[in-house]
Amino acid sequence: MPKPSIWLSVGRWAAPRVNGAWPTARRPGAPVAPMGPPMNWMRCACCSPMSNRRSVEPAFEGPESGPLRLKPWQRAWVARQLQTLPPRQRLWRLLVLALADGTPERYRSWVEQGVGGVFVPGAPDEHSARLVAQLQLHARSMGRADLLVAADIEFGEHTGADGLGFPNAMAVAATGRVTWSRRMGQAAARAARRCGVNWVLSPVVDLDLNPHNPVVNTRSFGADPVRVAALSRAFVQGLQGEGLAASAKHWPGDGVDWRDHHLEPSCNSLPRDVWMARYAPVWRAAIASGVRTMLCGHIGLPALDDGRSRPASLSPVLSTDFLRGELGFEGLLLSDATLMAGFSACGPRWQTLPQAVAAGCDMLLFSGQPELDVAYLERALAEGRLSWARVNQALTRVLALQCVLGLVRGPRRNVTVPRANPDVAFERAQEHQWARECCAAALTRVRDFDGLLPLTPQRHRRILLVEEGERYTPFGQPLPDLRMAELLQAEGFVVTRYRPDTLVDPDLHDVLIYVLAREAGMCRGSLRLDWKRLHGDTARAMERHWHTLPHLLISFGNPYHLADASGCRCWINAYSPVPAMQQACVHALLGRAPWSGRSPVAVGAAMAAWGPLR
Template sequence: MSLAARAGELFMIGFRGAAPEDVPEGFLRAEGVGGVILFARNLVSPEQARRLTDRIQSCSAGLPLLIATDQEGGIVLRLSATPWPGAMSLGAAGCTALTERVGAGIARELRAMGINMNLAPVLDVNVNPANPVIGVRSFGSDPGRVAEHGAAYIRGHQAEGVLTTAKHFPGHGDTAVDSHLALTHVPHGMERLEAVELLPFRRAIAAGVDAVMTAHVAFPAVEPEPDVPATISPAVLTGLLRERLGFDGLIITDCMEMKAIADHVGTAEGAVRAIAAGADLVLVSHREEVQREAIAAVRSAIESGRIPAQRVEEALRRVRAARERVARHGQAGDPAVVGGPDHRALAAEAAAAAITAVGNLDDVLPVRPERTLLLAVDPAPVVEVEEREPTGSPVLRAAAELAPGMRAAGVRREPGPGEVERLVAESAEADLVVVATYLAQRFPGQVALVRALVAAGRRVLLVPQRGPYDLLAVPGVAGAVVMYEDHRLAAEAALRCLLGQAPAPGRLPVALSQ
């Protein structure tokens, strides 16, 4: 086949549907697509996932296709049979051996479902408390901590034969804009980039990470042309990642339908420019008409010489090498391991190890359930990368099981003045008010509630359900018991800490500064 005819091999595509008949077999076969990405919309159960991936693999006559998903843990779990902890939980637990075990557990489950590539770990160093899309997906704000835990996570996957992907290169941690929605910039010079953003990627490369995912973020210190995101920058992908960092593995783009690309250069043109810049595999996650347009654009660019033949051959070689590694790992495991007791016990161990006490709580804990009022904000997804349905606060459910004598009430994410006034009045007889906040920095009503309680003379203890940054928004509280994701296991661990039944062994993995 000509190089142009093989353009489809340089693409990873997504589709809608969870049944085997929903697989776009004709498209996969006709274009010779190199990989498929699966989302929560595709994954219902372990057994269903295995049937789906078997059907996908039947579309390849030769090497197995790359089948990937974002099974990061925490707030990004495409299948949550096991409520795996996220990166910031593992950073708070502070034990790389635990991170490696969790990484192995996640990989074991993926392999059992026929998924051979994880689009994780996240190696962004979350130094910006206002970051809307990374946050608790990061191991923390210390580059060394992120590097150590990222390498451990990779080792766990390697032991189970699942490919890993370090993302989002060169670093999405110091941004205040979600690249799903708009283009953003990291303005720092190379000295700072080397010390912070690039350190975890260097360590991941040394650990043998299989792939690196690009960020749709502009880095003017590396790419001098204005508003050119890393994904389509030769200076970033070839000059920095290939030549300066010495990475010879697979470079995969973040989804090219994200607005940071689609609204600036367009998905099809972006695909051409990404491959020309040094990317090997282009991710187009959603719409088949856009996927076809992008493949056609790349094919045309190969035929015209806009993408040089040598660049295409390099990309094809790396995609093929990744698929060969998948083939060497052999058959998938048993779907019955997914969500099994050993994995749930490991997830519970990690959740308990992450719970973090902030402030001197010796005279606050344990709480007296009969003298405590619990106000728990209902969490819900707030960024596009999450694929979860709102299910109410797990803190309320945990309290009902573990402290049935505690008065408790749900709170809207953005309580209005009337709700604030009512809740303050209801707290009059409580010795302590526990407020389980949820991204309070983004929802001023939560801040107003806590401030009103403090102003009324109430003693307030926070239980942030999604990381410690809420503490920056609400001064004057007695302290906090921090969760890092709104999963049931984390909530149960936090309640046990409040009740004096378990310690809070975690340590803050981020610097809390304004």
């Protein structure tokens, strides 16, 4: 009896050859006849069980080109894994689980059951690096390849790594130079590697088309498809040039809807021709850059999905037929977090989880109960809602990604030879210098109608500073206080922090400065200016001091606040509250550096959409 014929290519399903003939090719995304667990002995599906014809053992049809292209020995390794992995471990390989709220023993049990990857939440640091190193040693002790280790490293205040304060994507876009995006990718890769991460879930290639969207905004390279495509391509090249995997997100494109798909399924409602003109060039650029993975969002695109608003993570039309068949993506497709409401609101988990794999997601991000999720996949296989052919196709991409990242033992050596140990001190110094220079190049003076700038201690000695108070990450951790008060005091200004009982009086203050710091992030609901929080109570929320004192407003985040403060005469967009940006902003306020940034979004157009300019 012949061995199982299960070989799959990464780009498209390759059926086994029988007597020198290939079965008829199927349309991408078309249903595949269910296959039993590959470890069972069975004949080729093209042969009758009673046939006396000898089936030919196929050669592995692994990728020889594209972002997951393999060397001959790597293709042989993938072939062996496909032939020998037990069925349940194949399903575990499709999971990426978060190292959060668990114990080292629990994480080791995941490795023992065959988990494909882990995710480091928050900003990777020395603590997470030690935990990852322990899990990798455990995997090696079992004879496994190293784990895929993912992290969101987008920079800005919320998602940095290794203490590196690089500004966010919108700040990089404001510089207008692809050099900074390439260096941003390079810095992300270096910081990730120092923390044991080999897979960075960046860049965000969404277009920031809706000022109300709270989750794209400063995470995006802006609204111009040409600029976003160029900067995304440079980021991927910088990051993957360091030997890691990037992940362009969020397919098929966020930034049109005002809703956050962490809280509700969202929709890219653009007509087909508009989407093809705006978003398609960005995705084509990401694919052309050789991006190894993409993150599939819980975002619908009815114009390309026969009018259906189901999220791409559940749509074979979007995530297989179009992404792979039309755009030609041959890398690994990771679902966005399956615990998000944008996914969980679409049906019971026993139904949606295997549906995501069948639709084209090769790996599934996050699980509250991974053992139960694997059981759901097994149930779908038994009921014919998911095929082993599709599981093996996804598994092939997982194994190929491990190979290209150097996580697999090579021939004639214990482990794949790693890169030479970098000079970490030199790397960090260089990255911090890059961050300072990038911040200085991003600062954007939106308006200064009365010629207030530059500030001087002689003319503007007494500053009244209005800030938002305590700030928190999307996960509830407290953020450090802004340093603008102390930086200004160090330059000779006398700074008074505003309180609800503060008297705003030109006899007491020379200039009024508002400082806001609202970067985009999950589950925020809105990034709009909160006057009640700024001024302290409902009555004072209605006060405006545009005609009382010379004033300016600095936004270290959302660039659209001008819509809620249209009477403000002097406006600075600084995009990100990282320490280097605050320092650069003070230098520019004092006239020591130019305002060289250019807005990557149309602030005036956004205001026109919200109401008239004043």
